[in-house]
Amino acid sequence: MTHLSHRLARGAALMAVIALVAGCGLTPRSGPNKREIFAGSVLRQGDAFVVEVDDRVNRIAGVTPALGFATTFENAGLLGSDTIQPGDVLGLTIWENVDDGLLVPTGQNATVLEEVQVDGSGFVFVPYAGRIRAAGNSPETIRRIISEKLEAQTPDPQVQVRRLAGDGSTVSVVGDVGAQGVYPIERPTRTLSSMLAAAGGVTVRPELAQVTLTRGGTSGEIWFQDLFEQPRADVALRAGDRILVEADTRDFTALGATGTQDLVPFESRNISAIEAIARVGGLNPQLADPTGVFVFRNEPAVIAGQITGIPDLVGTQRLVYVLDLTRPNGMFMARDFAIRDDDTVYVTEAPIVEFGRVIGGLTGTLTTTRNATDAVR
Numbered sequence: 001m002t003h004l005s006h007r008l009a010r011g012a013a014l015m016a017v018i019a020l021v022a023g024c025g026l027t028p029r030s031g032p033n034k035r036e037i038f039a040g041s042v043l044r045q046g047d048a049f050v051v052e053v054d055d056r057v058n059r060i061a062g063v064t065p066a067l068g069f070a071t072t073f074e075n076a077g078l079l080g081s082d083t084i085q086p087g088d089v090l091g092l093t094i095w096e097n098v099d100d101g102l103l104v105p106t107g108q109n110a111t112v113l114e115e116v117q118v119d120g121s122g123f124v125f126v127p128y129a130g131r132i133r134a135a136g137n138s139p140e141t142i143r144r145i146i147s148e149k150l151e152a153q154t155p156d157p158q159v160q161v162r163r164l165a166g167d168g169s170t171v172s173v174v175g176d177v178g179a180q181g182v183y184p185i186e187r188p189t190r191t192l193s194s195m196l197a198a199a200g201g202v203t204v205r206p207e208l209a210q211v212t213l214t215r216g217g218t219s220g221e222i223w224f225q226d227l228f229e230q231p232r233a234d235v236a237l238r239a240g241d242r243i244l245v246e247a248d249t250r251d252f253t254a255l256g257a258t259g260t261q262d263l264v265p266f267e268s269r270n271i272s273a274i275e276a277i278a279r280v281g282g283l284n285p286q287l288a289d290p291t292g293v294f295v296f297r298n299e300p301a302v303i304a305g306q307i308t309g310i311p312d313l314v315g316t317q318r319l320v321y322v323l324d325l326t327r328p329n330g331m332f333m334a335r336d337f338a339i340r341d342d343d344t345v346y347v348t349e350a351p352i353v354e355f356g357r358v359i360g361g362l363t364g365t366l367t368t369t370r371n372a373t374d375a376v377r
Contacts, residue, residue: 294348
């Protein structure tokens with residue numbers, strides 16, 4: 001065998017060993033490479049749709065789920081601040097025009113009945129006037145009813161009815177507010193924004209605060225800022241409503257050849273793929289492959305069908321979006337691609353990095369073997 005043939009044989013053997021080491025997965029790395037991700041496509045041996053991002057995909061996949069209230073919430077009128085509800089507490093003052101009255105003690109001008117609570121059926125009991133329907137009526141209506149009842153027994157009675165703070169028309173406010181508690185619906189607090197103000201306002205960044213309103217078995221969510229930007233969102237409250245204020249809980253996962261691998265909160269209402277990469281320190285200049293930026297997401301069937309062109313998809317589908325930052329419009333595509341809650345952003349390593357790691361592992365192994373052989377000799 002000639003010297004050249006010997007060298008070629010050694011080179012072929014070395015390449016075979018490198019391929020074997022790489023194929024066996026003996027070299028450590030941060031995750032799958034592009035070839036392995038594409039192997040998971042439905043067109044090969046996997047169950048995910050691998051889609052290259054372009055303007056059409058951005059228009060379809062860039063839809064951010066909107067927050068808002070149902071029309072039943074938005075169309076509800078303001079609750080009358082003087083409408084009595086079961087559980088409310090009334091204060092009654094009665095004047096009589098005689099020295100020896102029915103209710104007014106001798107020598108006094110009036111009698112005061114404090115904290116007369118409306119029972120669960122909506123009634124109150126007033127001595128000599130009997131059981132009176134209070135729920136659904138205003139204090140003025142109740143005053144007139146009591147006056148008519150007493151007028152047959154004492155001349156020209158004068159009655160005053162006041163609605164006190166009770167547990168009838170109340171809502172509960174909890175979460176990231178200044179003062180959690182149960183608050184009555186009064187004239188200044190008949191809408192969602194005014195009730196939040198009465199509870200001390202939100203204690204998290206306003207642009208990240210989400211407000212959940214629950215009424216019976218129906219709930220709706222909205223961004224706190226939308227209460228002021230969209231007048232219809234500032235809905236009227238009803239007795240028994242529950243209000244929860246909490247900071248935005250959305251996040252995404254960043255993995256691979258990025259500056260940091262972490263679970264990252266959004267910290268803004270909308271975030272693009274470029275911003276997501278920047279949040280974790282950008283692409284690692286020594287490892288990252290800018291042609292291999294992937295976003296893993298579970299898409300509803302309606303969106304997946306539009307993107308893949310398969311209209312009869314059923315259930316949630318796995319989609320892998322591919323962003324190539326080296327393309328002429330690659331940076332624009334990444335800037336326009338919206339990240340959503342629970343997305344996984346993964347950046348593959350450059351092929352040369354993987355190759356260098358294999359070579360390093362192989363030469364390190366050969367060096368160790370040679371040192372061990374020399375020690376035996």
